[in-house]
Amino acid sequence: MGKVYIVGAGPGDPELLTVRAVKILKEADVVLYDRLINEDILSLTRPGCLHIYVGKEDGKHTIPQEEINRLLLYYASLYEKVVRLKGGDPFIFGRGGEEVLFLADQGVPFEVVPGISSFYSVPAYAGIPLTLRGVSSSFAVVTGHEATGKEKKVNWEAFRGVDTLVVLMGVRNRQRIAGDLIKAGRDPDEPVAFVERGTTEDQRTVITTLREVAENPPEVKPPAVMVVGRVVEVHGRVKEFLENLKVLEGTGHAGG
Ligand SMILES: C[S@@+](CC[C@H](N)C(=O)[O-])C[C@H]1O[C@@H](n2cnc3c(N)ncnc32)[C@H](O)[C@@H]1O
Incomplete structure (x- = not known):
């Protein structure tokens, strides 16, 4: 039986991969990867490494989680190093928790390699700090993908007192989420x-x-x-600086 590495690929920029993730990718026999994984990251693998797409469309699961678990077991029975590559961090809304529970139940050796999560790195690239002295001393990260089936329903009222709220997977439900937050007592003029x-x-x-x-x-x-x-107001104040930096250094990122 081989070993399964549950690896966080970061938010997109390949330079945000961890050193450990790069090392494991270079040695991998198989990589099972998600939808948001950048091609440049897959190209780090050695020739002959299998690339298997197990991505999910927004909200819908193209391959059910049970099938992904079954594939992990199957490839671990054939190969030494199986990488399960996930966007951001595997344990932040990435179903990495379910995968390690499954592997532990099946007696398959595994290792988790944390990744840089989008919840703070994406705002950071846009010049938005989640905390700021005198402005924000707390933040919360929440899913905007509404509860269906087994998922736990979000209690928006609970976030009334949190200074900065970060919503992942919230695009489709953005109108209802904003309405619920106003109903829960947040200021309608609050920046987003x-x-x-x-x-x-x-x-x-x-x-x-x-x-x-x-x-x-x-x-x-x-x-x-x-x-x-x-904290969103900081974006406007540092945007020009970030844009200048992009031009000067060709860093490829700016305040949008
Ligand atoms: C299923 S969650 C996975 C989160 C991931 N495990 C992480 O730690 O970033 C997918 C959501 O993360 C956010 N996301 C991930 N990568 C992103 C990116 N490059 N830009 C903006 N949002 C991103 C979006 O809200 C997206 O709907």
Whole structure:
């Protein structure tokens, strides 16, 4: 029986892979990867390494989780190093928890390699800090993918007192989420940022308010991170600086 590595690929920019992730990818026999994985990251593998797409469309699961688990078991019985490569961090809304429970139950050796999560790195590339002295001393990360089946329903009221709220998978339900947050007592004039395809060359940032999102939601395409809170105002103040940096250094990222 081989070993399964549950590896976080980071938010998109290949330079945000960890050193450990690069090392494991270079030695992999098989990589089972998700939808948001950058081609440049897959190209780090050695010739002959199998690349198997097990991605999920937004909300829908093209391959059921049980089938992905079965594939992990199958490839671990054939190969020494099986990599399960996931966007961001495997344990942040990535179903990595379910996969390690399954592997442990089946007695398959595994290792988890944490990745840089989109929830803070994507706002960071857009010049939005999640905490800021005097402005935000707390943040919460929540799914905007509404509870269906086994998922736990989000209690939006519980987030009334959190300074910065980060919503992942929230694009489709953005209008209802903004409405629920206003109903739960958040200020309708509170700024909101959507950062689309963060850390990639296609990064785009949309700045608006909770009221606007509830009444007349802006065009936003997934994947995007939604940030609600006063920290969003920092984006406008550092945007020009980030853009200059992009031009000067060719870093490939800016405030959108
Ligand atoms: C299923 S969750 C997985 C999160 C991932 N495990 C992480 O730690 O970043 C997918 C959601 O993460 C966010 N996301 C991931 N990569 C992103 C990116 N490059 N730009 C914007 N949002 C991203 C979006 O909200 C997307 O709907």
